[in-house]
Amino acid sequence: MLRIVSGNLKKPNRSQRNIEQGVDAPPQHVSEATGPAFTLTVLLQHTGKLLEDRLRIGFDRLGLPPAQGQVLQLLEWGDGVSQRALTEMMNVAAPTVSGVLKRMEAAGLIERRIDQEDERVTRVYSTRKGRRKGAAARAVVDEVEADLIHGLSRAQLRSSHRLLRLLRNNLGGEPPGPEPTVASLIARDG
Secondary structure, eight states: OOEEETTEEEOOOHHHHHHHTTTTOOOSSOOTTTOOOOOHHHHHHHHHHHHHHHHHHHHHHTTOOHHHHHHHHHHHHSTTEEHHHHHHHHTSOHHHHHHHHHHHHHTTSEEEEEOSSOTTOEEEEEOHHHHHHHHHHHHHHHHHHHHHHTTOOHHHHHHHHHHHHHHHHHTTOSOSSSOOOHHHHHHTOO
16 A cells, blocks of 8 residues: 655555554553644544545546546536535535536536526536546546555445444534435435
């Protein structure tokens, strides 16, 4: 597995591998004098930052800001989704999505159309160029995900999904239960 250090890919050293595998891991709480605590929060922050960095580097190679890569992936799963549904799926403010879509439209990646049945709803569609970029963005995500789950069994992967959803829900994310799908968000989209 490779790591990103200052934008460069690097193999983990032995002590990093040992910590990741739980060998000689630092105690759960470390005093302020000896350094930061290796709490679950710190570990999740670090993992999130590494994940964000890897995706950003991959999307940069495609000439896409991360938010545009995310929109194109979502449109692969449900072309014609409303701006409101995109806002929910991306978990960002409506003006942020509007700005991202405006730049994507100017770049010829998407087009927005007023819904024929409800003129208050604007739907977003990928253009041919957007679909090509979306497929390339999906390949970046697939590559990062393969690295992320490397070495996990199917059971560990399922357990990881359950645990991460629970942690997210504990912090005020989606309520417990089945994960919403893109199709379910589009269906309630009205």
